Amino acid sequence: MWRIQRKARRLYNNLIKLIVLASALIVAITLFNRKSPGTIDLPIINNFVPNISRLTASIEPLYNWLKTWGVAVVSAIILGIVLMKVIPYYRKIRMVRRSNIHSIDVMTGDQFEEFLVILFRLQGYSAKKTKRSRDQGADIVLNSGGKRIVVQAKREKGKVSNSAVQQVVASKAVYHATEAWVVTNSYFTEPAKELAKANDVLLWDRDRLIRELSKLNMKGQQTNQVA
Known part of the structure; x- marks a missing residue:
C-alpha cells in the first residue's frame, strides 16, 4: 500500500511542477505583453518558418487573453497550489492530535x-x-x-x-x-x-x-x- 501512496505522491509532485512551469510561462507572456503592446510581430522567424504569420494570428486571441487575465490566472493557480499543500497538512496535524496508541498499532x-x-x-x-x-x-x-x-x-x-x-x-x-x-x-x-x-x-x-x-x-x- 505504501508503494501506491508513494507513486501517487510522486505523480502529485510532478503535476505541481508542471503547474508551476505553466504559471511561469504565463507570467513571462503577460510581462512581455505589457512591455510590448499590440500584435505579435516576429519578422526574423517569418524568414525561416513558412506561414508563421498565420500561426501567430491563430494564437493572437490566446495572447490577448493572457495579457488581460494572466496575472489573475497565475494568482489563482498559486492559491490552488498553496491550498492543495496546506489543507492536507492541517488534516494530518488534526489526525495526530486525535490519535492514541491504539490507532498507531494499526498503522503501517x-x-x-x-x-x-x-x-x-x-x-x-x-x-x-x-x-x-x-x-x-x-x-x-x-x-x-x-x-x-x-x-x-x-x-x-x-x-x-x-x-x-x-x-x-x-x-x-x-x-x-x-x-x-x-x-x-x-x-x-x-x-x-x-x-x-x-x-x-x-x-x-x-x-x-x-x-x-x-x-x-x-x-x-x-x-x-x-x-
Missing part, C-alpha cells in the same frame, strides 16, 4: 514514520523523512537548536531487537548527527536496552510514546480553550 510502518514527522514538528523540531531506498539506518532526521537527531521508527507487534539500535548508531556518522533515537509503539529487548545505553541512544518505548501523545493532546486542548 510508512504511516508511522509520517505520523512521527508531524508529531516532532508539533514539538518544535524541523523533521524530514529520509528516502527509503537509501536511508542508511535513519527513517527521520530532526534539527533543532544546532542539534541533528537521527530517528529509527519501529511500528512493531513484538519487542524491538538490538538491530534497530545498531542501524541508528551507524546512521549517526552518515547524517553527521549529534544524537540517535529509536521510537516504537512496543517495547525493547534487554540486549537492545544495553546496546542503547552503551551508545548513548535514546529509546522511546510504548509508555514514552503514550506520554508524549498525552502532552500533545493536553496542549491542543489548552490551545482550543484559549481560542
Whole structure:
C-alpha cells in the first residue's frame, strides 16, 4: 500500500511542477505583453518558418487573453497550489492530535514514520523523512537548536531487537548527527536496552510514546480553550 501512496505522491509532485512551469510561462507572456503592446510581430522567424504569420494570428486571441487575465490566472493557480499543500497538512496535524496508541498499532510502518514527522514538528523540531531506498539506518532526521537527531521508527507487534539500535548508531556518522533515537509503539529487548545505553541512544518505548501523545493532546486542548 505504501508503494501506491508513494507513486501517487510522486505523480502529485510532478503535476505541481508542471503547474508551476505553466504559471511561469504565463507570467513571462503577460510581462512581455505589457512591455510590448499590440500584435505579435516576429519578422526574423517569418524568414525561416513558412506561414508563421498565420500561426501567430491563430494564437493572437490566446495572447490577448493572457495579457488581460494572466496575472489573475497565475494568482489563482498559486492559491490552488498553496491550498492543495496546506489543507492536507492541517488534516494530518488534526489526525495526530486525535490519535492514541491504539490507532498507531494499526498503522503501517510508512504511516508511522509520517505520523512521527508531524508529531516532532508539533514539538518544535524541523523533521524530514529520509528516502527509503537509501536511508542508511535513519527513517527521520530532526534539527533543532544546532542539534541533528537521527530517528529509527519501529511500528512493531513484538519487542524491538538490538538491530534497530545498531542501524541508528551507524546512521549517526552518515547524517553527521549529534544524537540517535529509536521510537516504537512496543517495547525493547534487554540486549537492545544495553546496546542503547552503551551508545548513548535514546529509546522511546510504548509508555514514552503514550506520554508524549498525552502532552500533545493536553496542549491542543489548552490551545482550543484559549481560542
